[in-house]
Structures are given as C-alpha cells and as structure tokens.
Amino acid sequence: MRYVLSLLKEIVNKRKLIWDLSKADFRKRFVGSYFGVVWMFVQPVVTVLIYFFIFQVGFKSVPPVPGVPYVLWLVPGIVPWFFYSEVLNTVTGCLQEYHYLVKKVVFQVEILPVIKLISCLMVHGFFILIMLAMTLCYGQAPKITWLQIFYYSFAAAVLALGIGYFTCAVNVFFKDMAQIVSICLQFGMWLVPIMYQEEMFTDKAPWVLTVFKLNPFYYIVAGYRGSILEGNWFWERPTLTLYFWAFTAVMFLAGLKVFKKLRPHFSDVL
Numbered sequence: 001m002r003y004v005l006s007l008l009k010e011i012v013n014k015r016k017l018i019w020d021l022s023k024a025d026f027r028k029r030f031v032g033s034y035f036g037v038v039w040m041f042v043q044p045v046v047t048v049l050i051y052f053f054i055f056q057v058g059f060k061s062v063p064p065v066p067g068v069p070y071v072l073w074l075v076p077g078i079v080p081w082f083f084y085s086e087v088l089n090t091v092t093g094c095l096q097e098y099h100y101l102v103k104k105v106v107f108q109v110e111i112l113p114v115i116k117l118i119s120c121l122m123v124h125g126f127f128i129l130i131m132l133a134m135t136l137c138y139g140q141a142p143k144i145t146w147l148q149i150f151y152y153s154f155a156a157a158v159l160a161l162g163i164g165y166f167t168c169a170v171n172v173f174f175k176d177m178a179q180i181v182s183i184c185l186q187f188g189m190w191l192v193p194i195m196y197q198e199e200m201f202t203d204k205a206p207w208v209l210t211v212f213k214l215n216p217f218y219y220i221v222a223g224y225r226g227s228i229l230e231g232n233w234f235w236e237r238p239t240l241t242l243y244f245w246a247f248t249a250v251m252f253l254a255g256l257k258v259f260k261k262l263r264p265h266f267s268d269v270l
Helices: 002-013 015-028 036-058 070-092 111-137 144-173 177-191 207-214 217-230 238-269
Strands: none
Touching: 002 015, 002 111, 002 238, 015 111, 036 070, 070 111, 070 144, 070 177, 070 217, 111 144, 111 217, 144 177, 144 217, 144 238, 207 217, 217 238
C-alpha cells in the first residue's frame, strides 16, 4: 500500500511532465502520416460497420432495448473496449518504447504506463463525443446518467493500468508477452456480450450469465449501455460494482508488486 501511495504522490508531483509527455505521445502516433489524426478513427469505424452489417443486416439482430437501433446499442459496448484494448496494447510495450528514459536513474519509470494511459484517454474522449452525437442524431434525449461515462471510463482505465503494470514489466524479459496480450484481447472481446445479446445463451443456459459477469469488463459494457440508453445508475448494480472494484484492486496491487520486483533489472535488460 505504501508503494501505491508513493506512486500517487509521484503522479501528482510530476503532473505537468506527465501531461506534456502524454501530448507528445499522442502527436507522435501520426508523425509522417499524410492523413494524420484521421487514421485514429478509420479502423474503429470500419470495425463498427462490419459488425453492423453482419449482425443487423445479415443476422437481423434485435437489440434488447426496445426502440433502439442495433448500431446505437453496439457503439456504447464497443467504444470502451477500443479504449481498454488500446491501453493494454500500448502500455505493454511502453518500457521498450521509452527505453532511454528507463535507463535514467532519476526518472520514475512507474509513470510511463500512466503517460500511455492519458494518451489513450485523449483518443477515447473523441469517441465519447462521437457516441453521444450519434445518440442524439438517432433522436435519443440526453440523460443525466450520461455523466457516468466519466466514472466507467475511470473504472476501465484503472483495470487496464493494473493489468498493464504486470504485462509491461514481464514484457521486458519475455518479449512474447505483447503478442499474448494481443491474442487474449482478440479472444476476450467475444467473452463479453458486445456484438451479441447475452440472451442468445442465457435463455437456454441461465448459468452462462454468471460466467459473463465474472469477466470484469462486463461491468463496464453494461454500465456504458445502461448510462447511455436506459438511464441506469451504477449503484443499481451493487453486487457487480463491489465485485468489479475488488477484482480491480487485487489486479492493480498484484501488477504493481510484480513491477516493483522486476524494476531494478529493467535498465540491465534494455
């Protein structure tokens, strides 16, 4: 716990440095690209269109929220997943990317994953605005529960950062970790009812819903959709909320413990 408090203190003390490095990291993604920031939207938009045509046009999927088009039900589920997966992928390789900072004795390498997280949050902010604009264009009235998007984005960020501390530390010594994370994210996307309705399985096997809820990201997806489409508050799911934060706290502390143990050897390997 003392290590967590020292990390929080370091983040507060170095907040200007973290912000400047995060902005630089965001700009660096598109250096030399002709279309620049446009590429940030291309792949996610194409992905949404593919799932839209497969599930709504092809399979004629009907979303569980009456009067809501499938694409409007899909987007609040897939937007947080794009953010979560991008954070995990970028944080996993951040120590190699900033190896010149890792080798500096005076630099606190614990803030590197935070820098990547904030950079990804900038991208996520754009997608939140697009999601809300799309919701309004489909005739949905604004809801006060939309403010919960900040809470659920924070929850997804803490979960991804906790796992990211573990994966980035291990990746220094085991380079295949980045590929393992990428494959797990591709597979894990289908373990959360993002593109399909959970009723497809729970109607025949009710126990499947419990399996879905054991995945902590189920809480994020359900929260986004509940906030945007149904006007639900997070305290209406007290058991799921407690489970999510208990799981996230354990993962965060475990990830930091591994990071702290391996940290003295980072500069030697890099």
